[in-house]
Amino acid sequence: MMFKNSIKLLMSNFSSVWKLLLYKIIVIAIVVGLFCATLNFLNTLTTITQLTNNIFTFLSSCNFSTTPLDILANLFNVGQALYNVVLEMIAEMPYVFAYILALIFVVLPFLWHLSDVAVSETLYGYMSSQTKYGFISALIRKLNTASLYSLIFTVIVLPFNVLFIAGFVKILLLSSIGGLLLYFLPFLLILYTMFYFSLRTTLLSGWVPAITVNNCNAITGFKKGLKALLRRFFRVWSTSIVIVLAFMGFVSFFGSFGFFIALPVACLLISIFGMVMFFESQGMRYYVDMDTILSPKKLEQTDKINKLKNII
Numbered sequence: 001m002m003f004k005n006s007i008k009l010l011m012s013n014f015s016s017v018w019k020l021l022l023y024k025i026i027v028i029a030i031v032v033g034l035f036c037a038t039l040n041f042l043n044t045l046t047t048i049t050q051l052t053n054n055i056f057t058f059l060s061s062c063n064f065s066t067t068p069l070d071i072l073a074n075l076f077n078v079g080q081a082l083y084n085v086v087l088e089m090i091a092e093m094p095y096v097f098a099y100i101l102a103l104i105f106v107v108l109p110f111l112w113h114l115s116d117v118a119v120s121e122t123l124y125g126y127m128s129s130q131t132k133y134g135f136i137s138a139l140i141r142k143l144n145t146a147s148l149y150s151l152i153f154t155v156i157v158l159p160f161n162v163l164f165i166a167g168f169v170k171i172l173l174l175s176s177i178g179g180l181l182l183y184f185l186p187f188l189l190i191l192y193t194m195f196y197f198s199l200r201t202t203l204l205s206g207w208v209p210a211i212t213v214n215n216c217n218a219i220t221g222f223k224k225g226l227k228a229l230l231r232r233f234f235r236v237w238s239t240s241i242v243i244v245l246a247f248m249g250f251v252s253f254f255g256s257f258g259f260f261i262a263l264p265v266a267c268l269l270i271s272i273f274g275m276v277m278f279f280e281s282q283g284m285r286y287y288v289d290m291d292t293i294l295s296p297k298k299l300e301q302t303d304k305i306n307k308l309k310n311i312i
Helices: 002-012 015-042 048-061 068-092 094-129 135-141 143-176 181-204 207-214 218-230 233-282 299-311
Strands: 286-289 292-294
Touching: 002 094, 002 233, 002 286, 015 094, 015 135, 015 233, 048 068, 068 094, 068 143, 068 181, 094 135, 094 143, 094 207, 094 233, 094 286, 135 143, 143 181, 143 207, 143 218, 181 218, 181 233, 207 218, 207 233, 218 233, 233 286
Parallel strands: none
Antiparallel strands: 286 292
16 A cells, blocks of 8 residues: 555656756766766776776666676676776775765765755645645755755665675676576576665665654654654565565666666655655555545554554
8 A cells, every 4th residue: 555655646746756857967967077077087097998888888788678697797797897997996096996985975875865855845745735845945944954864874874885785796796607597696686686775765764754744853853763664664665675676677678768767756756655654654644646635543543453463
């Protein structure tokens, strides 16, 4: 039901996709602009041309006309070329390497998630009272809260992202073994990616809704959001898996072009999903469209049912 209601709300608020897409484009433009400052240094690397060629080959192969094994081989070539570039950068220009790492793992996620509170604010107005809040005005009004949230989010997620990348590379390196294992690696990579992003989405799903609904700071919101999540953890996780699989399936079908279309839609859907989870966990009524109001079980009723289950 959470997924179904999230999709209904996505359709009702689809105009927000274009605002969110514009914001994400601006963020990418800022990061790319900062990255361009390193181009003169990168052009001096002997391994950079091979990496560029491998990336373009991999992106062009991301569609249904290419077999999973070919995509895997192209991805492995990208990883190998990237490894060579990293080694050369560490040896020749360590400060430039540190600057690029800071852009990718700190600046980009901080700016990317700075809009989360504003999106949640507009959704809260629609779901609670059919009130339409402007995205830009919400972004400005909640900038202090959003900045603290985005900073803490970046710090919390950073080590897990690093571990995810390390695990992904380890699995990718298994392709050197060959044999029957090679045929299972694409599915293993998909399962690994699905597990990580669905679990991350689940664990953080109540954070921003708690900040918005309770009008509290990021730290208090994290505690309240986690408490709301634990009331229905496995139901939320199963829905997160469906969302991640839908995104991966769309990208697989439409290729790298589909990724740029699906990304803002997925970001908005995840925000909506978090709000739906929080509203239902708290027993709060909410609109899914202009004519439909849903009334979840009251918080006290849910707690009594859970206690009875434990007794039985």
